[in-house]
Amino acid sequence: xxxxxxxxxxxxxxxxxxxxxxxxxxxxxxxxxxxxxxxxxxxxxxxxxxxxxxxxxxxxxxxxxxxxxxxxxxxxxxxxxxxxxxxxxxxxxxxxxxxxxxxxxxxxxxxxxxxxxxxxxxxxxxxxxxxxxxxxxxxxxxxxxxxxxxxxxxxxxxxxxxxxxxxxxxxxxxxxxxxxxxxxxxxxxxxxxxxxxxxxxxxxxxxxxxxxxxxxxxxxxxxxxxxxxxxxxxxxxxxxxxxxxxxxxxxxxxxxxxxxxxxxxxxxxxxxxxxxxxxxxxxxxxxxxxxxxxxxxx
Numbered sequence: 001x002x003x004x005x006x007x008x009x010x011x012x013x014x015x016x017x018x019x020x021x022x023x024x025x026x027x028x029x030x031x032x033x034x035x036x037x038x039x040x041x042x043x044x045x046x047x048x049x050x051x052x053x054x055x056x057x058x059x060x061x062x063x064x065x066x067x068x069x070x071x072x073x074x075x076x077x078x079x080x081x082x083x084x085x086x087x088x089x090x091x092x093x094x095x096x097x098x099x100x101x102x103x104x105x106x107x108x109x110x111x112x113x114x115x116x117x118x119x120x121x122x123x124x125x126x127x128x129x130x131x132x133x134x135x136x137x138x139x140x141x142x143x144x145x146x147x148x149x150x151x152x153x154x155x156x157x158x159x160x161x162x163x164x165x166x167x168x169x170x171x172x173x174x175x176x177x178x179x180x181x182x183x184x185x186x187x188x189x190x191x192x193x194x195x196x197x198x199x200x201x202x203x204x205x206x207x208x209x210x211x212x213x214x215x216x217x218x219x220x221x222x223x224x225x226x227x228x229x230x231x232x233x234x235x236x237x238x239x240x241x242x243x244x245x246x247x248x249x250x251x252x253x254x255x256x257x258x259x260x261x262x263x264x265x266x267x268x269x270x271x272x273x274x275x276x277x278x279x280x281x282x283x284x285x286x287x288x289x290x291x292x293x294x295x296x297x298x
Contacts, residue, residue: 005096008058008082009051013277016151016185017046019284020178024159026288027174030239030295033164038114041107042159046126048104050151053130055097058083060134063090067193067200072266076273077189101130115162122158126150138202144190148183173232174287177225177245181280184221187214188259188276192266215263219256225283226252241290241297248282251275 021043028034061067062083071078082088108123129137129150137143153175160171190197190206191214198207206214229245232238255275262268 004082004088005092008055008080008088008093008096009100010054010080011051013054014047014050015281016182017050017155018043019281019288020152020155021046021159022288023174023178023284024156024171025163026291026295027156027171028160028163030291030298031160031164031168031170032295035163038111038162039159041111042155042162045104045107045111046151046155048100048107049126049130052097052101052104053133053151054080055093055100056130057134059090059093059097061200062093064135065200065202067196067202070196070199071193072196074192074266074270074273076270076277077192101127111162115165118167119158119161122154122161126154126158138197138204141203141205141208143202143204144183144186147186148179148181152182153179170237173228173237174242176228176232177287178284180221180225180228181283184218184225185276185280187218187221188255188269188273191215191259191263191269211263215259218259222252222256222279229287239290239294241294242287244290244293245283245287247286248279251279251282255279 021039025034025039025042058068058079061071061079062069068079068081068084073079073081083090083093105123105127108127109120112120112123129146133143133146137146153172156175156178157167157171160174161167187205190204191211194206194211197204205217209217226246226249229238229242233240233242252275255272258272258275259269262272
């Protein structure tokens with residue numbers, strides 16, 4: 001039974017929350033601040049909030065919009081598949097989604113009580129994004145934007161603030177590529193689901209633009225993430241060691257090339273989705289490596 005609940009959260013994708021906190025904590029370490037306990041709590045809280053988003057999305061898409069009754073799964077999109085298969089009941093999924101949201105929020109409230117009101121504001125934005133993502137944001141063309149901000153930029157900025165007590169420009173700049181890549185993580189995974197999402201009333205960017213034009217948006221955003229790293233270094237905001245993050249561009253290049261060619265092919269797009277996941281994770285990890293090197297050499 002426990003295994004079913006774990007699988008419903010899509011645990012293979014919760015790594016994103018962890019690497020975002022690693023990114024933010026390494027950035028803080030470069031600026032002379034680190035606290036292992038707070039870092040671990042931040043990672044746990046963000047993992048729980050991401051898990052809640054995944055579960056509540058599945059619950060809504062199965063019980064409300066019916067999207068998951070039409071969606072064909074890929075290894076990277078289409079939900080967990082637990083509800084359509086009857087492996088978990090809708091009520092159990094709803095309880096899990098609410099429970100993980102409550103637990104993640106509780107951790108956030110504790111950390112805010114230790115650090116201050118600004119972290120509470122970040123936490124509120126994150127929690128609202130979880131609750132509103134599926135029923136509201138995906139229906140008004142803002143799902144990818146809020147996902148990129150709440151599960152990309154804000155975790156980097158929030159972790160940095162948690163450990164340093166400051167909102168420095170360096171955190172916002174370093175959070176730009178994280179936000180853009182999370183945006184694209186959602187965007188690319190919407191391609192295979194477009195028909196089902198359209199029938200279910202979603203209005204994300206692939207539905208609004210069509211696959212042919214949306215592929216160019218994907219390519220532009222992906223390239224923009226690495227341009228942001230170079231620009232941050234060029235303007236002296238980021239350490240030159242942040243350029244280590246460009247090593248992940250090999251995955252991004254594969255994802256872009258495959259998407260531009262296979263954008264309308266269900267099977268053909270799967271390798272692009274895999275490369276896209278690797279680009280997101282590797283970029284955040286390599287940026288963290290660059291910041292750790294800069295801290296050690298300081």
